[in-house]
Amino acid sequence: MRFSKIIEEVLDEVLPKGNDRPAILSQAMRYAVGTGGKRVRPRICLAAALGAGGDIEDARYPAAAIELLHNYTLVHDDLPAMDNDEERRGMMSVWKKFGEANAILAGDALLALAYKTAALSPRNVKRIIEELGEKGVGVVQGQVEDIEEIKRDIDFIYLHKTADLFIASAAMGALAVGADEELVGKLKEYALNLGLAFQYQDDLLDGDSPYDLEKTRSLAEESTNKAIDALQGLPGDLSELIRLAESLRGRQR
């Protein structure tokens, strides 16, 4: 499919080659990004570009940027100091395979590379970097509140830990094709609700929702419907945005 091809090609283009010095860093960065993943965020970015009436090729660098930033969060989340996960996507986590220090550094480098890549966007670079930075801070805010567990505010955690990067994805895709702020706002509303639906669905799959089953299902359904409703009045091809919302609704993983 066209989306997957663009996403894999641009990630391959911007990541360091496996033997670039120091090879262990290049390999850890490639391993982190290359172990699969659903590529939901870059798909949202490309779909938003289409929905805003633009050419998806213009959103290729923002799409890669958000996936790089997302992968940095996963690499750091798996560290012993955080979730202490030895596996990710059915394979060894980055720290388990390359050591803790290299995993910290590979995450740092993925984060920096995300900004370098976003800067290659064909237009609205300042706004794109602003969205990436704002939501990049947001995901850390969500993570800290989740870890600290001082006062468990589920709405805050879901908004920042999960939805923020969805929102940045949509905004960056729209901005890359020259969308105005009104269109960007509609796509951010779509992505916010898509992010919440994604998280409720995740809770259902993991069986660890803070709400009972019925409430979680209805929250997921309600958020998906709100996401689709937010698309009214967009000038472009909405089919991918709708397909994404529908596919997350029924997803098994």
Ligand code: GRG
């Ligand atoms: C370390 C700053 C920092 C943040 C960590 C990613 C994360 C924040 C925590 C992981 C735990 C979690 C449930 C996060 C919510 C977001 C989420 C569902 C991440 C997993 O995203 P997927 O399913 O991953 O899109 P793939 O593997 O498909 O890329």
